[in-house]
Amino acid sequence: xxxxxxxxxxxxxxxxxxxxxxxxxxxxxxxxxxxxxxxxxxxxxxxxxxxxxxxxxxxxxxxxxxxxxxxxxxxxxxxxxxxxxxxxxxxxxxxxxxxxxxxxxxxxxxxxxxxxxxxxxxxxxxxxxxxxxxxxxxxxxxxxxxxxxxxxxxxxxxxxxxxxxxxxxxxxxxxxxxxxxxxxxxxxxxxxxxxxxxxxxxxxxxxxxxxxxxxxxxxxxxxxxxxxxxxxxxxxxxxxxxxxxxxxxxxxxxxxxxxxxxxxxxxxxxxxxxxxxxxxxxxxxxxxxxxxxxxxxxxxxxxxxxxxxxxxxxxxxxxxxxxxxxxxxxxxxxxxxxxxxxxxxxxxxxxxxxxxxxxxxxxxxxxxxxxxxxxxxxxxxxxxxxxxxxxxxxxxxxxxxxxxxxxxxxxxxxxxxxxxxxxxxxx
Numbered sequence: 001x002x003x004x005x006x007x008x009x010x011x012x013x014x015x016x017x018x019x020x021x022x023x024x025x026x027x028x029x030x031x032x033x034x035x036x037x038x039x040x041x042x043x044x045x046x047x048x049x050x051x052x053x054x055x056x057x058x059x060x061x062x063x064x065x066x067x068x069x070x071x072x073x074x075x076x077x078x079x080x081x082x083x084x085x086x087x088x089x090x091x092x093x094x095x096x097x098x099x100x101x102x103x104x105x106x107x108x109x110x111x112x113x114x115x116x117x118x119x120x121x122x123x124x125x126x127x128x129x130x131x132x133x134x135x136x137x138x139x140x141x142x143x144x145x146x147x148x149x150x151x152x153x154x155x156x157x158x159x160x161x162x163x164x165x166x167x168x169x170x171x172x173x174x175x176x177x178x179x180x181x182x183x184x185x186x187x188x189x190x191x192x193x194x195x196x197x198x199x200x201x202x203x204x205x206x207x208x209x210x211x212x213x214x215x216x217x218x219x220x221x222x223x224x225x226x227x228x229x230x231x232x233x234x235x236x237x238x239x240x241x242x243x244x245x246x247x248x249x250x251x252x253x254x255x256x257x258x259x260x261x262x263x264x265x266x267x268x269x270x271x272x273x274x275x276x277x278x279x280x281x282x283x284x285x286x287x288x289x290x291x292x293x294x295x296x297x298x299x300x301x302x303x304x305x306x307x308x309x310x311x312x313x314x315x316x317x318x319x320x321x322x323x324x325x326x327x328x329x330x331x332x333x334x335x336x337x338x339x340x341x342x343x344x345x346x347x348x349x350x351x352x353x354x355x356x357x358x359x360x361x362x363x364x365x366x367x368x369x370x371x372x373x374x375x376x377x378x379x380x381x382x383x384x385x386x387x388x389x390x391x392x393x394x395x396x397x398x399x400x401x402x403x404x405x406x407x408x409x410x411x412x413x414x415x416x417x418x419x420x421x422x423x424x425x426x427x
Contacts, residue, residue: 009116009202010106012132014124015139016168018146018154020184020191024139025120027195031402034109038098038121041105045097046071055093060086081163095127116202125169130177137198138178140171141185189404196402200240200381203400210384211242211395214376215267216281216312216337216366219246221254222271223421224414225370229258232375233265239376243387245366247271247281250291264387271312272298278321280329281310281337284389295325299332308389310335310364314355315348323351330359334393339365339403341377342410362393365401370414378403 013028013035015021025035045052048069056064056071060079066072080087102119109117121129130136141149143165150161175181180201182194200212214236219229229246236244245267246255255268269283274295282289282302289301302309311333313319314326330336336356339349356363367377381400385391 008110008114010132010134011116011118011202012124012130012136013118013120013139014122014136014174014178016146016171016174017122017164018149019139019141019171020182021120021122021139023184023188023191024137024182024195025118027192027402028118028199031196031199031400033116033118033199034112034114035118035120036102036105038102038119038123041098041101042094044101045094050097052093052097056090059089059093081160081167087167091127099129099132116199123168125174125177135179135202136177137180137182137202138171138174139182139184139191140175141183143171145185193404196379196404197240200379203381211382212240213243213245213380213382214241214367214369214378215245215283215310215335215364215380216247216271216340216378217244217369217375218248218271219254219258221246221248221251222370223249224418225249226413226420227370227372229254231372232369233258233262235372235375237265241376243267244375245269245281245283247283247366249273250288252285252288256286267387267392269307274298276321276325277318278325279312279319280333281312283308283310283392295329296332299329306389308335308392309333310337312337312366313340313343313348313352313368315351316340316343320348326351326355330355330361333361335362335364335396337366338363339378339401340368341366341374341403341406342368342370344405344408362396363399363401364396365403367403367406369406371410374406374410377406 013021013025029035046056047053053071064072064076080090106117124130147161147165150156151158180198182198184191217232218225219227219232233244243265246258247269248254249271250273252268252270255266259266259268267283268285269281270285270289271279271281272289272293273291274280275292276295278295280295280298284307285305287305289298299309311329314336315323336352338353338356343349365378365380367374369375369377379402382395383398385395
């Protein structure tokens with residue numbers, strides 16, 4: 001749909017019961033997409049005192065009311081799952097009210113300037129509302145896996161779980177009628193990864209994405225990494241990344257060599273171990289900053305080169321000082337890393353995001369990749385911009401950051417790299 005000359009993409013997110021669609025919705029919300037749930041709207045449609053609830057009582061009697069005057073959802077569910085006609089009557093009351101509430105919500109999001117909005121609707125196909133959306137995204141998982149989730153995770157009786165599954169249109173039929181499919185068979189991290197990959201494609205189709213960038217990764221230029229920089233860039237391109245920042249520990253030579261060979265794809269940088277024992281990243285560097293340089297001086301040297309000072313993982317133990325320098329260095333840097341894929345305690349990234357918000361700083365995500373496989377675990381969706389320091393700063397004012405936590409096993413690769421580099425013949 002078009003609002004004031006700007007395309008607003010309305011996405012219908014659906015999936016059969018226990019497919020994982022709510023997890024996808026949560027991932028999109030974390031990436032800045034307004035999401036409304038049809039289930040939440042359905043609850044509002046029959047809230048105590050509502051016209052919808054009055055009509056439900058007229059249909060099924062006062063036995064469907066709980067002691068507090070709300071609708072007894074379990075009682076209603078038992079009625080409708082055993083009676084197709086009863087379910088149709090219930091839907092005839094609730095669905096029109098849900099769509100009225102959704103239309104009001106959509107108007108609010110358009111007024112707020114949203115570019116992509118999402119409606120999470122389990123029965124999108126069953127209710128015949130597919131044409132109300134610009135794009136339909138289906139979250140899917142094998143039927144037996146969904147049945148097991150309902151029984152094991154939700155504690156439902158197997159017979160009731162089977163009835164719920166059988167009441168919905170088979171997902172194979174929905175796949176052919178969907179614009180995108182997110183598979184949920186491999187685990188939570190993979191599901192979230194699939195969610196942001198689909199969202200990236202949607203944003204790019206609207207021109208609100210433009211570029212995909214990883215702003216923190218390593219190559220064999222780092223003392224604890226063996227990754228060939230050409231393979232790193234190849235992996236990034238395979239994943240759809242337009243640009244990567246090579247930020248080797250205390251070295252900038254690989255980044256400069258790769259930037260000379262691939263000027264539009266590489267940001268030369270360095271992750272400096274400062275005199276305080278913490279890390280500060282400089283992007284768009286032309287000269288190496290020595291290891292052990294005090295943190296404040298490191299930031300000053302980055303600026304003197306026309307670079308962008310970035311504070312990575314400020315609340316990580318050791319390399320981030322456990323937050324001891326966050327309040328001092330945060331105001332001096334242009335960018336604060338709010339997602340680092342190698343941090344396994346989510347609170348560390350959350351604290352960094354809070355710091356950036358309080359200080360009004362630009363934000364970024366980084367894979368901190370030390371293996372080729374990790375490249376792309378940190379994602380920055382940005383407007384298209386020139387590969388310059390000022391271009392990046394401008395683009396980061398409209399960044400959407402996201403990422404996927406790296407496997408803990410990846411740290412073993414870093415340990416092996418440290419050992420291997422002490423062996424003859426290995427850089």
